[in-house]
Amino acid sequence: IKKGVIKKVRKSRQSRGRARAISKQKEKGRRKGYGKRKGKKGARVKRKKAWINNVRAQRALLRKLKKENPEKIKEIGYRKLYIMIKGGYFKSKAHLEQYIKGGK
Template sequence: MDVSSQKRLAAKILKVGISRVRVKNTKEVAEAITRSDIKRLIEKGYIYVVQKKGTTRIHANIIRKQKKKGRRRGAGSKKGSISSKWTEKVRPLRRMLKELKEENKIDKKNYRKLYLMVKGGFFRNKGHLLYYLKEQGILKGKRMK
């Protein structure tokens, strides 16, 4: 029995695609002609809609659990070149040093020394740089953020 026209009508009524419409009793559905007939069959349950297939999150969840354990951190998982990572780390440190020099919180001699230390990768981040400045007593006055 061809129920393609009934499926098309049902799809319009249910506001879904034709491929999502399913039919249980084809004989009764084939007899339906009008929209009201189709609506009656939908109420009876002879015509119904299949749920959309979504994207599974199971693989993403597994990976997240592994990362939480510290896995997936090998050389093959690293994104970006070593030089690009170095650049990302160095730029804010140099910007901070420049600000400190312009605010006269550090002198030229210390600025040059610290600049070279930043270049050499001595400081992990801006917090580490500030900690070093306070420990060594290089910072003049208070640093306001």
């Protein structure tokens, strides 16, 4: 053993090569279909977190529109729109824009 005639052969381990390849694909947005999902929609994206993201996006849009087109926002009222967003009146940014433009 000391001379190196007899050597211990290491056990082969679990390869990460395939795992890396799969994670690379996932970064690109692959493997996200319905067949790959386990658990409810709420388990993947919490309802509260989704709501927070939606509200933040709408508030950012409202701020942007207030800067770009203040007279249009003044007609309805910035505060009124802000509170409507908070109350969950608008389901999306597009819905908010449509409301401001005049088409309910």
